Amino acid sequence: MARVSPDVRLPPFQTLVDAHATELHRFLVASIGSTDAEDCLQETLLSALRAYPRLRDPSNLRAWLYTIAQHKATDHLRRRSRHRTEVLETARAAEPSAGPHETADDALWAAVRALPAKQRAAVVHRFVSDLAYAEIGERIGCSEEAARQNVAAGLKRLRREVTA
C-alpha cells in the first residue's frame, strides 16, 4: 500500500479520470489515430496511477497527465514506425504496386503524426484542444514563446508536406 506524505494532498485518482479522460482521448486520437488511442489512454492512466502516490507537486495534475500522454504517444509512434517499416517491406516484396487509399484528411493526420514530438503536441493542443500558447507551454514543459515557435514550425512543416 502506497502511503502519502502528509504535506501532499492528492485527490482520489478516480476524480482525475472523470475530469480528464475525454480530453486526453481527444488529444491521443489527434496524435496517434483512433485505432490505438484508447489503448494508449489506458497506458497513460496506468502509468499515472503507478506514479501517483509519489507525486510531489500536485498543483497541475492536468499538465502532468498530458506530459505522460505525450510520452506514451511518442513511444507508440516510434514502435509503430519500426513495425510499419517491416510490414511495408514485406508487402512491397509480395505486391510491388500496392498503394494505400488515402483521403486528404488521412494524409494530413498522418503528417501530424510524423511531426517531431514537441511540434506534434503543440499543434494538437493549439488546434484540436484550442489552447492558448501559455497553456500549451505548461502542458509540454516549455515557455509560452517556445510553444508558439513549436506550433509555427509544425505548421510550416505540415504545409510543406500536405500541399506538396
Next chain:
Amino acid sequence: MSDLERRLARAPADAHRLDADRLAAALRERAAAAGLLDVAYASIDSPLGDLLVAVTPRGLVRIAYPGEEEGRVLEELAEQVSPRVLRAPERTDTVRRELDDYFAGRRHGFDLPLDWALVHGFATRILQATARVPFGSVVTYGQVAAEAGSPRAARAAGNALHGNPIPIVVPCHRIVPASGGLGGYGGGQQRKRYLLDLEGVHRA
C-alpha cells in the same frame, strides 16, 4: 485562419468518442492485476439508502451513509489510505452480497475481512470490542469501554463509536446508553432504530 488550420481544428476525435465505461472497466482490471488498485469503491443500495462502500486488498475499510458527502469520503480515503482510489463495483460484490443477506434477515454475522486503516488509537480497541457484540444483543457504552480495557471511558467510547468508519458491519448500533433509550448514531437515530428492529431488539 488558414485552410490548413481550419482542417486541423475539425478534429478527427469528433468521430471517435471515448467509450468511458469501457475505458473504466479496462483500467480497473489492469490496475488490479498490477497491484495498483489500493482502494476500490462502489455505491450499494440498501433499505437505509445508497451506501458508499470501499475495500482495500486487506478488506472492507469504509461504509458511508448517504448523509456523508461522497467527495469528502473519497478524499479522506485518498489522504489516509492511498490516493490510488478507483470506482470498481466488482471488487465490492462480496460486501454487497453479505449486506443484502443481512438486510433480508438471512445473515446474522459478517464473514468480511476488515481493514482498520481509518481507525487510530483508543478507537481501535473500542471498535474491535464492538465487532464482537453478537447479532440481536445490545451492550452499554460503559460495558464496551470495559471490554476495551478502560471501564471509565464510556464517553470516549461514545466518541469512538460515532466515528466508526464501518457502520453496520462493525455494529456500533448495538451499543446503547445505560440510562435507557437508543443513544446517538453516526447515521442518525432512525437508522439505529431500523437496525435494532431488524435484529429483533426493541428498546423504548
